Amino acid sequence: MKRIMKPALLTVAIAIGLSACATAKKSSDYDLDFSKQRGSAKTMQVNGETVAYRAYENIVYVQKPVDTVYQSINIYIPEAYFNGGSINGFTADTAPIFFPNQVGGYMPGKPGEPGKAGFGPSTGKADAMQVALSQGYIVASPGARGRTSSSGKAPAAIVDLKAAVRYLKANDKVMPGDAGKIISNGTSAGGALSVLLGASGNSADYEPYLRSLGAAEAGDDIFAVSAYCPITILEHADAAYEWQFNGIKDYQSMNISMLDYKVERKLVPGTLTDAQVKLSDALKPQFPPYVNSLGLKDAAGRPLALDKNGNGSFKRYVEAHIMKSAQKQLDAGKDLSDRKWLAIRNGKVTGMDFFAYAKAAGRMKTPPAFDAVDLSAGENQLFGTATVDKQHFTAFSQQHNTAEGATRADEHTVKLMNPMYYIGQAQNPQNWRIRVGTADRDTSLAIASLVSAKLENSGKTVDFAMPWDQPHSGDYDLDELFAWMKQVSAQAK
Ligand code: DHB
Numbered sequence: 001m002k003r004i005m006k007p008a009l010l011t012v013a014i015a016i017g018l019s020a021c022a023t024a025k026k027s028s029d030y031d032l033d034f035s036k037q038r039g040s041a042k043t044m045q046v047n048g049e050t051v052a053y054r055a056y057e058n059i060v061y062v063q064k065p066v067d068t069v070y071q072s073i074n075i076y077i078p079e080a081y082f083n084g085g086s087i088n089g090f091t092a093d094t095a096p097i098f099f100p101n102q103v104g105g106y107m108p109g110k111p112g113e114p115g116k117a118g119f120g121p122s123t124g125k126a127d128a129m130q131v132a133l134s135q136g137y138i139v140a141s142p143g144a145r146g147r148t149s150s151s152g153k154a155p156a157a158i159v160d161l162k163a164a165v166r167y168l169k170a171n172d173k174v175m176p177g178d179a180g181k182i183i184s185n186g187t188s189a190g191g192a193l194s195v196l197l198g199a200s201g202n203s204a205d206y207e208p209y210l211r212s213l214g215a216a217e218a219g220d221d222i223f224a225v226s227a228y229c230p231i232t233i234l235e236h237a238d239a240a241y242e243w244q245f246n247g248i249k250d251y252q253s254m255n256i257s258m259l260d261y262k263v264e265r266k267l268v269p270g271t272l273t274d275a276q277v278k279l280s281d282a283l284k285p286q287f288p289p290y291v292n293s294l295g296l297k298d299a300a301g302r303p304l305a306l307d308k309n310g311n312g313s314f315k316r317y318v319e320a321h322i323m324k325s326a327q328k329q330l331d332a333g334k335d336l337s338d339r340k341w342l343a344i345r346n347g348k349v350t351g352m353d354f355f356a357y358a359k360a361a362g363r364m365k366t367p368p369a370f371d372a373v374d375l376s377a378g379e380n381q382l383f384g385t386a387t388v389d390k391q392h393f394t395a396f397s398q399q400h401n402t403a404e405g406a407t408r409a410d411e412h413t414v415k416l417m418n419p420m421y422y423i424g425q426a427q428n429p430q431n432w433r434i435r436v437g438t439a440d441r442d443t444s445l446a447i448a449s450l451v452s453a454k455l456e457n458s459g460k461t462v463d464f465a466m467p468w469d470q471p472h473s474g475d476y477d478l479d480e481l482f483a484w485m486k487q488v489s490a491q492a493k
Pocket residue numbers: 103104105106187188189190231259260261262378379442443
């Protein structure tokens with residue numbers, strides 16, 4: 001927020017006027033001027049401390065919403081910023097904006113509320129939004145449409161997050177906080193969207209969708225990305241899964257209504273059929289050509305590649321992150337002698353057996369894990385259209401289709417959901433923090449590894465780690481997350 005309010009309001013008015021030219025503004029359109037919002041004063045206890053803040057909830061962030069429940073944002077502002085105060089070294093002019101989406105399972109996600117984070121069992125501990133407010137961040141939690149609604153198919157969720165970013169940027173001058181310092185956060189499908197939001201900043205590819213919604217006239221680039229266990233690179237995730245789990249026939253699977261990491265999961269054991277084993281055997285060899293096509297390099301400039309059997313430097317790159325995580329445990333005095341897949345000598349991790357690790361972690365999905373041949377995966381529904389609920393999105397699963405009359409999503413829509421096309425091409429943030437636990441089987445560990453390697457190769461600063469034994473979840477290391485946020489916030493835009 002800048003101090004001089006009047007020219008600022010004028011800017012918003014002009015901006016809204018401009019977008020009106022593009023989309024023929026009607027008087028029934030939603031007003032995108034934040035200064036007209038009336039907040040309510042609130043307090044909450046965060047780790048024993050009283051935090052005063054103002055809540056502005058359910059603000060529709062586009063002029064022409066198709067779904068006002070999800071195309072809305074909750075904004076929370078520390079009270080101190082209305083009185084010239086500072087918190088944690090931040091002021092009304094400089095406070096970064098924490099931007100946590102609530103999407104799980106590619107389902108619709110409502111804007112979040114502090115103290116109501118919908119993940120995991122209630123621990124009684126402060127959630128990310130509460131910690132953010134107590135540490136002087138503005139919290140802006142966007143809602144986004146999702147796969148179960150006919151208007152929420154890909155790319156709706158990413159378009160919505162971009163529109164919410166544009167709202168914040170268009171209102172920078174009339175709202176406390178610095179919209180040049182938006183830090184995105186999300187888990188699983190929400191982690192994928194967080195990555196994609198950073199990767200595709202200001203890309204023209206999303207412009208037609210944003211224009212038809214009457215998004216605010218502003219950029220949608222962001223400052224930094226935090227992502228937990230991103231379920232992304234969907235069109236190559238089936239091959240990646242079989243690269244990791246081929247040869248493992250027993251599994252523990254669940255219904256797609258339980259994909260959402262916030263929902264309690266009931267896992268049902270099973271064994272792959274002969275037909276599924278064949279699919280796994282056919283998918284696994286598709287992964288090395290994909291990895292090799294990316295031309296990635298390690299920190300020393302050596303190629304990250306795989307041979308036709310799926311071995312090579314990229315596999316060692318993934319293993320190195322698992323081994324680093326194990327070493328951290330050993331250094332903290334933990335006994336890992338029960339992990340037979342790990343080679344330990346004199347307190348040092350000296351090697352690992354990737355297949356034995358995968359077997360111990362356990363297969364959770366049947367092949368193809370994401371583009372199911374019978375259209376039964378959540379991602380099939382994500383790639384539906386307004387009139388077709390579920391579609392294939394890979395050539396492989398369309399060829400092996402078993403569902404009646406199944407169609408395939410168009411390639412452009414599939415591209416709009418994959419950050420790998422945009423990293424290094426669009427306006428990317430410098431700072432990234434990516435986490436995926438060693439006990440996570442929702443997608444291959446290769447997926448987050450590919451995103452990290454691609455970011456590193458395009459000169460970005462990536463804090464990438466695989467927390468030990470951490471299952472498919474997020475926001476479990478708030479002290480570390482907020483230490484990283486504070487450190488990157490001190491950097492220039
Ligand atoms: C999520 C989990 C999955 O296994 C998946 O395929 C998609 C999304 C999730 O928790 O968001």
